[in-house]
Amino acid sequence: MLPFGTDANEKHLDDILSYIDEHQDEFVQNLKEWMAVPSDSSDPELRSEVTRMMNITAERIKTLGGNVEIVDMGFEKLYDGRSIPFPPAILAELEKDPAKATVCFYGHVDVQPASKEDGWKTDPYNMTEINGNLYGRGATDNKGPVLAWIHALETHKSLKQDIPVNLKFIIEGVEEIGSPGLADLIAGHLQFFSDVDYIVISDNVWLSKKPALTYGTRGNxxxxxxxxxxxxxxxxxxxxxxxxxxxxxxxxxxxxxxxxxxxxxxxxxxxxxxPLTEEENKLYENIEFDLEEHKNSSGVDTFLYKTKEEILQHLWxxxxxxxxxxxxxxxxxxxxxxxxxxxxxxxxxxxxxxxxxxxxxxxxxxxxxxxxxxxxxxxxxxxxxxxxxVPWVANIDDLQYKAAKNAVTKVFGVIPDMIRDGSTIPLAKTFHDLTQKSVMMLPIGGADDGEHSQNEKISRSNYIQGTKLFASYFHELSKLHKDLIDAKQLKN
Amino acid sequence: MLPFGTDANEKHLDDILSYIDEHQDEFVQNLKEWMAVPSDSSDPELRSEVTRMMNITAERIKTLGGNVEIVDMGFEKLYDGRSIPFPPAILAELEKDPAKATVCFYGHVDVQPASKEDGWKTDPYNMTEINGNLYGRGATDNKGPVLAWIHALETHKSLKQDIPVNLKFIIEGVEEIGSPGLADLIAGHLQFFSDVDYIVISDNVWLSKKPALTYGTRGNxxxxxxxxxxxxxxxxxxxxxxxxxxxxxxxxxxxxxxxxxxxxxxxxxxxxxxPLTEEENKLYENIEFDLEEHKNSSGVDTFLYKTKEEILQHLWxxxxxxxxxxxxxxxxxxxxxxxxxxxxxxxxxxxxxxxxxxxxxxxxxxxxxxxxxxxxxxxxxxxxxxxxxVPWVANIDDLQYKAAKNAVTKVFGVIPDMIRDGSTIPLAKTFHDLTQKSVMMLPIGGADDGEHSQNEKISRSNYIQGTKLFASYFHELSKLHKDLIDAKQLKN
The missing domain is CATH 3.30.70.360 (Alpha-Beta Plaits)
Incomplete structure (x- = not known):
């Protein structure tokens, strides 16, 4: 491990961010290759493509120096009586340094169904860049973010820099059909999670053009x-x-x-x-949320409430x-x-x-x-x-939320909005309940990415800035975690 | 025309009824072939099947020696903006003898939707006989009765007997979607109806195991x-x-x-x-109506009313x-x-x-x-x-009601109940209003036939006895009509 001084750290991070900027075409090309795999988990006929996508992902994590376990997930019983194998899941970890914080990243590389007949303007499995947007199935949900996370790590290796946190991965291929077996997988590998400090999920989108951290979801x-x-x-x-x-x-x-x-x-x-606390209430004031744009995108003329605060509170x-x-x-x-x-x-x-x-x-x-x-x-x-x-809400005073806030501020120059999601993302709650670890949702996709819809996309900017955000998050987390450990040691 | 004496008439009729009994398997087979045509008028995708069914019907009437006119019914404008052709209607007449009464028979050969997924125990388009019942879509509504009427006439031809009444037909293929264009068809062909004395519709069912004549229907x-x-x-x-x-x-x-x-x-x-008159109220007392059986056939445990009279009045x-x-x-x-x-x-x-x-x-x-x-x-x-x-109610003292009453008494050995139908058969009203002719509904289907429901059927017995009823009706009507004409001539 390199003994980083603060200045050295900042210099190293700046090198990393520059490298990411300079290599963005390569990163976009890598995403195009991933998106060319029609890993639609809902279609039994495409099941082998999901498994292929899992193997591609596993190989990539291995080249990071990761120890990759391919976990068999058993069989799916179809409505027509057939049984077909679920794609395997991936549990992986990079080298372990006990002095560093350990982050576990969750992602999925299966996608929603897509076909040109549904009204796509471009081939959903041939990523097409138009006006700075990368169109194709899986762009934002969830191949783009997964690859951005990997690129952030690869950049450290390319620059021969030490990664300032320990890394684990849990990647699945059945998120779009409700993550069957995921809870069992976690529950059956609690040892794997025992030394994890922070769990990060990047499988949702911002509320607006402004970056955001997600700390809660509704249940259903x-x-x-x-x-x-x-x-x-x-x-x-x-x-x-x-x-x-x-x-x-x-x-x-x-x-x-x-x-x-x-x-x-x-x-x-x-x-x-x-009950709504004064503190929580204040959070809503600064959130960037274009009511008119939201109305336009919904196709509805009149909402039940007039103000941004009322709307967001009723959604979240x-x-x-x-x-x-x-x-x-x-x-x-x-x-x-x-x-x-x-x-x-x-x-x-x-x-x-x-x-x-x-x-x-x-x-x-x-x-x-x-x-x-x-x-x-x-x-x-x-x-x-x-x-x-069940619904989920995290403690936003938690250390990794602060680290992410700092990282967003560094990369985007703005303080992120603290948002929730009105939809059910049971993952966060599942991870929290089973592992008792801090869980954060750190989206990099834009509000208009159209996950699950026709013409899904991620903007080139969000994809590349998102990669930089992840790299910065490692560094910010490392610093805060070190302070925390130091403070604990002083106390003892 | 054969000069029938009364005894000869009765002998001829007995021969006809025996022939019908002896050929029942053939008649059942003919119905199976008709029911194999999925002439569901509500499904635009099956429209050509309705047209095919109309052509099959027209060909069959032609073999009776009928003069058949296929009437174009124009186009249907669908909700999605498409226009598709309505199936044609059939106007037909057999040879005309001015000394005989002229009966016009209305029927339809389109059916309600049906699919195995709705809960049919058998294929709705492959007629299946189980315990004396002929199951399948259109069995009782209305292919069975239409074919029974044709079989009654065919039997006369097979036995080289003169048909004692003049016959006309009006057959349509859009009854199940509300007979669009039928009123216009009638109004546009008043000449066709000008020499018609009696109009018969057989598109409903009895109230019990006892035969019935129907003199009123609700609207919808x-x-x-x-x-x-x-x-x-x-x-x-x-x-x-x-x-x-x-x-x-x-x-x-x-x-x-x-x-x-x-x-x-x-x-x-x-x-x-x-308002309910004293006379009408009395009609309800003698009607055979097994409340318990009606409940059983409905699959419903508790009705809104307790007495036969209340139930019938709320249905009719x-x-x-x-x-x-x-x-x-x-x-x-x-x-x-x-x-x-x-x-x-x-x-x-x-x-x-x-x-x-x-x-x-x-x-x-x-x-x-x-x-x-x-x-x-x-x-x-x-x-x-x-x-x-619109709803309809007829004068039950009319001559053809008496003829039908006699025919029922001959074939079934009981006096029919005078009933109404809770269903909409706007036809009766339409025919009456436009032609000013006597209209009667002469059902042959049983109370438990389940028209419009899963597992629609007609019993083999009702189908064959119904055929005999139609043949007897021709003969009874011929007699009463002759008496009427004689009485009129005496008067003049």
Whole structure:
């Protein structure tokens, strides 16, 4: 290990950042090669491409000097009865220095489906640069960030510089189908995580053009409410007027979940919502968020709230309830004179800290049973939870958040916004709960990257500045971690 | 024309009925071939199959010696902007003898949608006989009855017997989508109907195991209520909690149409319902109607009413409102975290004499607009009527009702119940209003045939006895018509 003085450190970092700038075309070319692999995990026919992508990634980590373990993830049972292998996962670690902090990076190299027919302007698997944007599937979700992280490390090697932190990797190939087996993988390798200090996930995007750190996500409790009037669908001419129709009961129940102001009317549902502290409230003031642009991108004219603060708080720290649809009723175009016999209403609640799934489930079930009781209906009612994804919130006073803040300030010249994500990213919570380590989401993608959408992209600038951000983060973390260790030693 | 004496007539009829019994396997096989054609008029992709079915029908009528006109019905404008041809209609007539009564038979050879995935136990387009029942789409609605009518005529030809009435046909292929263009077809061919004495429709079912004649039907006003929040579906994580969700508005509207006792809550909707006369009320007492069996066949445990009379009156002479489903929301199995942007609720009102469609449309539109106004929603609302089928009621003292009553008594050995149908068969009303001729509905399907449902069927017995009923009806009508003419001549 090189004995870095602070000045030497800064000089070394500046060399690294310059190197990254100078080699950006090479880094873009590497990304193009990764994006040429159609590693769509949702398509059984492309499963071998995901495995190929995992091997490419493993080989690249090996050239860093990493010790790479390819973990077999077993078989996936398809709907048609076939079983096909899951792509393997990667657990890797670079050389270990007990004096340094240890960072574990999570990423995935599978992608969402994409085809030209869906409305892509360019071939989704042939990365195309237009006006400074790198278009193609996986650009921002998540190949770009994974490769940026690797490039940051490779740059140290190219410049023969010591990496100021210890590095571990956990890379998977099934994130886009819900990360089956990931929790088991973590739980089964707790030894691997035992010496990890910080876990970094870079699998989301900024809120605006301004860099951001993500410290929380909402959860999702997805409910089915099933009403059954009989064994088969009936004709509305032959039976309309003499039976308690299941749809009538169901729409009444669905109409009694949330009011027209967006307020969930289920008793007790807000009881456990974390109170807004003065400190948290202040965070919202400085966040860059273009309300008009957000409206334009949503295609909606009028939001429920007028101010930036209200909007963000309702997306991030307030629960919401959405009615997604009904299974079993007539849903086609045209007209059908059916009385559906069994209908399943589907809705979900985006929960926030400190709501607890079992409590939410109890409140929802009781409320629906109470509403249903008012109807005096002889129909059969069932309420059940199908997804229970918990929310996550990190302590933003944690050391790695400070390091990331410093790194952003150095690379981008601005203090990052502290943001949350209204969507469910169960990864952060899973990592935190299973390993009890500090977890941070450090996005490098822009707000308009269109992950999961047609014409996904990452800008060349975000990709290259993101690489520099990761390199800077290693250095900032190293410094703060050293201070922390020193302070601890002084205390003892 | 053979000069029939009464005894000769009866002998001829007995020969015909025996022939029908002896050839039942052949008749069943013919029906299987018709049912193999997926002539689903609601599916634009299957439109050519409906046209094929019309051609098959036309060819068959031609072999009876009929003069068949294939009438072009123009184009259908689909919701997506495409135009596709309507299947043609058939107008046909057999040889004309001015001394005989002229009967015009209406039928349709298109069917409701059907697929194995909907819960059919057998392939809906491969007729399967199980325990004396012929299962498959179109079995009872309406291919079975149309073919039974043709078989009754073919039997006369096979036995080289003169048909005792003059025959006309009007056959269409769009009944299941509301018979667009049929009224225009009739109105444009009044000359064709000018010498018709009696119009027979056999497109409904009995009320019990006892044969029945139908003298009234409910109408149907099918409404679409559309709520639109924006231009595209959104992700409930990214937007849940800040927008006025279209589904929330829609379920509220749908929950405010009918109460849990089946009472329609739209102001004024009951104003024009015909009062129940003492005479009509008496008709209900003798009708054979097994409430328990009706419950069993419906698969529903508890009806809204307890007595036979209440049940029948709510099916026949009271309006009802059914919510059929929602287009545009998530309707698949599993979970999808979508906020649908444009959802279309579909419901229909079965109206009864003397409700008028324009008045119903006005009441429904105003009510929904009033309910929506309570929500203070910025979303766009549209309410529109897509089917406006009027109710019908006939004079049951009419001559062809007596002929049919005699025919039923001969073939089945019982006096038929005088019933109405809760379903919409606007045809009867349309034919009556446009032609001013006597219209009768002469069903041969059983109460448990499940038209429009999964596992639609007709029993082999009903199909074959129904064929015999039609043959007997020709003979009974011929006799009564002759008496009528004789009486008229005596008078003059």
């Amino acid at each position: 409790a997805y409910f089915f409410v099933e009403v059954e009037s009989g064994q088969k669908d009936l004709h509305s001419g032959t039976f309309g007027g003499i039976i308690h129709e299941a749809m009538r009961d169901l729409v009444y129940i669905l109409a009694n979940l949330v009011d027209s102001s967006g307020h969930i009317v289920i008793p007790g549902i807000y009881d456990d919502v974390a 720290r307030q629960p919401s309830l959405t009615i997604h649809g009904i299974e079993g009723a007539f849903s086609g175009t045209g007209t059908k004179t059916v009385i559906p016999s069994k209908v399943i209403g589907k809705f979900s609640i985006r929960q926030v800290p400190n709501m607890r799934i079992p409590e939410v489930e109890k409140q929802v079930t009781k409320h629906i049973e109470d509403v249903f009781a008012r109807l005096h209906s002889p129909n059969k009612l069932k309420v059940y939870l199908t997804i229970g994804a | 006003a099918y409404f679409f209520v559309e709520v639109e929040s924006g231009q595209k579906d959104l992700h409930s994580g990214t937007f849940g909690g800040i927008i006025h969700e279209a589904m929330r508005d829609l379920v509220y509207i749908l929950a405010n149409l009918v109460d849990s006792s089946g009472h329609i809550v739209i102001p004024g909707i009951y104003d024009d319902v015909a 002479r009271q309006p009802s409102l059914t919510i059929h489903g929602i287009e545009g929301a998530f309707s698949g199995t599993g979970t999808k975290t979508v906020i649908p942007s444009k959802v279309i609720g579909k419901f229909s009102i079965r109206q009864v004499p003397n409700m008028r469609i324009p008045e119903v449309e006005k009441q429904v539109t105003k009510h929904i607009e009033d309910v929506f106004a309570r929500l203070h929603s910025p979303n766009k609302l549209k309410v529109y009527l897509t089917i406006g089928a």
